[in-house]
Amino acid sequence: MTKQHANWSPYDNNGGTCVAIAGSDYCVIAADTRMSTGYSILSRDYSKIHKLADKAVLSSSGFQADVKALQKVLKSRHLIYQHQHNKQMSCPAMAQLLSNTLYFKRFFPYYAFNVLGGLDAEGKGCVFTYDAVGSYEKVGYSAQGSGSTLIMPFLDNQLKSPSPLLLPAQDSITPLSEAEAVDLVKTVFASATERDIYTGDKLEIMILKADGIKTELIDLRKD
Amino acid sequence: MFRNQYDTDVTTWSPTGRLFQVEYAMEAVKQGSAAIGLRSRSHVVLACVNKAQSELSSHQRKIFKVDDHIGVAIAGLTADGRVLSRYMRSESINHFFTYESPLPVGRLVVHLADKAQVCTQRSWKRPYGVGLLVGGLDESGAHLYYNCPSGNYFEYQAFAIGSRSQAAKTYLERRFESFGESSREDLIKDAILAVRETLQGETLKSSLCTVSILGVDEPFHFLDQEEIQKVIDTFEKVAEEEDEAEGEAEAAPAAAQAEQAGDQDVAPMEI
Numbered sequence: 277m278t279k280q281h282a283n284w285s286p287y288d289n290n291g292g293t294c295v296a297i298a299g300s301d302y303c304v305i306a307a308d309t310r311m312s313t314g315y316s317i318l319s320r321d322y323s324k325i326h327k328l329a330d331k332a333v334l335s336s337s338g339f340q341a342d343v344k345a346l347q348k349v350l351k352s353r354h355l356i357y358q359h360q361h362n363k364q365m366s367c368p369a370m371a372q373l374l375s376n377t378l379y380f381k382r383f384f385p386y387y388a389f390n391v392l393g394g395l396d397a398e399g400k401g402c403v404f405t406y407d408a409v410g411s412y413e414k415v416g417y418s419a420q421g422s423g424s425t426l427i428m429p430f431l432d433n434q435l436k437s438p439s440p441l442l443l444p445a446q447d448s449i450t451p452l453s454e455a456e457a458v459d460l461v462k463t464v465f466a467s468a469t470e471r472d473i474y475t476g477d478k479l480e481i482m483i484l485k486a487d488g489i490k491t492e493l494i495d496l497r498k499d
Numbered sequence: 500m501f502r503n504q505y506d507t508d509v510t511t512w513s514p515t516g517r518l519f520q521v522e523y524a525m526e527a528v529k530q531g532s533a534a535i536g537l538r539s540r541s542h543v544v545l546a547c548v549n550k551a552q553s554e555l556s557s558h559q560r561k562i563f564k565v566d567d568h569i570g571v572a573i574a575g576l577t578a579d580g581r582v583l584s585r586y587m588r589s590e591s592i593n594h595f596f597t598y599e600s601p602l603p604v605g606r607l608v609v610h611l612a613d614k615a616q617v618c619t620q621r622s623w624k625r626p627y628g629v630g631l632l633v634g635g636l637d638e639s640g641a642h643l644y645y646n647c648p649s650g651n652y653f654e655y656q657a658f659a660i661g662s663r664s665q666a667a668k669t670y671l672e673r674r675f676e677s678f679g680e681s682s683r684e685d686l687i688k689d690a691i692l693a694v695r696e697t698l699q700g701e702t703l704k705s706s707l708c709t710v711s712i713l714g715v716d717e718p719f720h721f722l723d724q725e726e727i728q729k730v731i732d733t734f735e736k737v738a739e740e741e742d743e744a745e746g747e748a749e750a751a752p753a754a755a756q757a758e759q760a761g762d763q764d765v766a767p768m769e770i
Contacts, residue, residue, distance in 0.1 A: 352592045359564070359588050 287339050287387045288313055291474030292324055293423030294335035295464065296393035297435070297457045298401030298416050302485045304454070305393040306461045307335045308423075308469070308496060309478040320477035320498065327489065329354055332370040332394040333482055337421030338408070339387035346386045349377055367394030371404040371412060378410030385409050389420040399486050423468035423475040430464055454483065462494060469496045500526070510622045520626060521619050524648035527628035531574035533664045533697040534561055536632040537657035537671065537690055538643040539681040542714030543634035545572040546690040548661075548697055549707055562711050566591040567718035568601050569635035570711050574661035575648075576628035583611065583631060604635035608644045608652045616650030630660045636713055659693060666696040684730075687712065687722070691730050703731055 294307040311322035325335045326347050334350070336343040353373060357365050365373070371392055378386055390406040405418035417435050419427040435452070452460065461481060469476045476499065481492040505511050506519035513519060532550035536543065549558035562572045563584040571587060573580030590610055594602035611631065618624045631646040645660065646652045657675045659667035670693050678686065690710060695703045705728040713719040 348596055352596050355592050356588070359585075 286384075287342075289338060289387070289422075290318065290340040291422045292337040293419065293421035293427065293465070293468055293472065293475045294324055294337050294389070294391045295419045295427060295431075295461055296335060296391045296403040296405075296417065297431075297452070297461065298393065298403040299452055299454060299457055300401065301395075301399055302454045302457070302483060303333075303393040303395060303401035303403065304457045304461055304481060304483050305333045305335050305391070306465065306479060306481040307337070307421075308465060308475045309480055309493075310474065310476050311340060312474050315473075317477075323480055325480055325482055327482075328370055328392075329364045329367075329394075331396075331484070332365065332367040332392060333484055333489070334374070334390060334392050335420075336388045336390045338389045342386040343388045346377065346388050346390075350374065353377070366397050367392065367402050367404075368396055368414075370394070371402075371414070374404075374406065375410040375412045378406065378408065382409050389424075391418050391420050393482075394484055395486065401484075419464075421475075423465075423472040426468045426471060427464045430467070431460075434460060454485075458483065458492070465496060508622060509619055509625060518619060518649075521649050524626035524628050525630075528575040528630035528648065528660055529662060529664075531577070531629070531661045532561070533659060533661035533667060533694070534572040534574045534630075534632055535657075535659045535664075535667050535671075535690055535693045535697075536572060536634050536643045536645075536655070537675075537678055537686060537693070538634065538641045538655075539683075539686050540679050541636075541641060542681075542683050542686055542712060542717070543570070543636065543641050543643055544686050544690040544710065544712050545570050545632060545634050546694050546708055546710045547572050547574075548694060549709055562709055562721070563587075564711075564719045565607070565633075565635075566595075566601065568637065568713060569604060569607065569633065570713055570719045571634070572632040572711075574630050574632075574664075579627045579629040580631065583614075583627065583629065586614065587611065587633075601637060603637040603639070604633060604642045604644065605637070605639075607635070608633050608646055611646050612650050612652045615646065615648060618648075619650055632658060632660060634713065636715065641714065657689075657693075659697070661697075663697040663699060666699060667693040670696045683712070683714065683717075688730050688734065691727065692734065703735070704728075705731060 291312040292308050292310055296305045305325055307324040309321050311319040324337060327333050328350050354365055374392060385408045387408060392404040394402060396402045403415050403418055404412050405415055406412045417431050465479045476496045479494045479496050483490045505513035509520035532548045534547040536545045545562050547561040551558040559577050564570055565587045571584055587607060590607060591602045615627055618626045626648040633644045635642055643655045644652050645655055645658050656678055657671040674689060694708045705724045710722045710727055
């Protein structure tokens, strides 16, 4: 007798791709703006990037209802932190909080594939990449979502950022300039859009620097 | 007020229908250093006198940010005030989480008042010994409320609580009708002048007072020392002439207050 499986799932995948690249004094966070379900498009104009704190920006693909719920929890927790500490959360602090929040729902996870980007206490760019239950790592660059398998190998090829676990310990920061990083992001998204049906419409790029956040919106193929 | 046989428990009524423990809690508010609030149509200013335990210590924080659109000034047992501020922040955050919109001030003060009322009807609790001036902005405009340890709350155009607050109240009573249309700068000036009244003679310095403001397009924040000093400088010269005229007006309310304290039959909660 085979086990009966549920004919209803609490999850859905709304597709999309998120990428982040850390630099010496900047961080680039990018995501496409297509939201889909099955083979249908729900929106061509849905932002997957969310500012959590002055120096921490979250980009998540996966089930957007869970992503929205996760963002609300983090926003409330950040408010409490600000009341208690009289300052904004740093990116590494937010990274740990995100990990704890995800693991808190270890047995009914947030279906969210996160990339957290920002500036650390010294003003250097940092990127943290996650799985659905909170396992995370500080890296120089990362891609998550439906197009990640197309993008990640290319970023590895271009950026060759070693893991912080390898000895001798090396900075997980890529030696790119801000303009080169933005260009690279545009290139990888253009390529991913070609072959991944869930990635396309528009590309939203956020560039985080010590003096503020800049946003760019670029067209992608709509098919 | 004198000790009597009905004042041991908060759950004991007196024959004249008073809860003495609650009234004693309101006395605690009068012992704290002054806190003042005023509002116009678009802004709310909260100001307080900085009191320090000794010259060596820092002064106690009496004004707290609850949210971008709500601030609170306290007088009385500051520890109770700190705990209630944390509660208010939590309510504000939870409301925003559920409704994705800022907590209306009127709702917050009701929550606070209900919380205070619980402590007046449990034999194992005591009333909060702190008065709260809650100032905030919501869809229905700018508001200033006063929350009592008794669980009552009232809305005000302007109010002062704490020690020597009667002097500030007298000043505010003279001027409150114009506050509604006041500009932001005039409101701040009136707040600082009200603080000056409570100092009664001491020279007003920016280090002696804390001023905070919130309004339309202006999230809650504190004014820094230079800003306050600038406002003080604009009227300090005029003050010398005003002082002589005010000295006579202040003697009258001080005498009236001394009479009221000895009057046992009037329940002070009716103020």
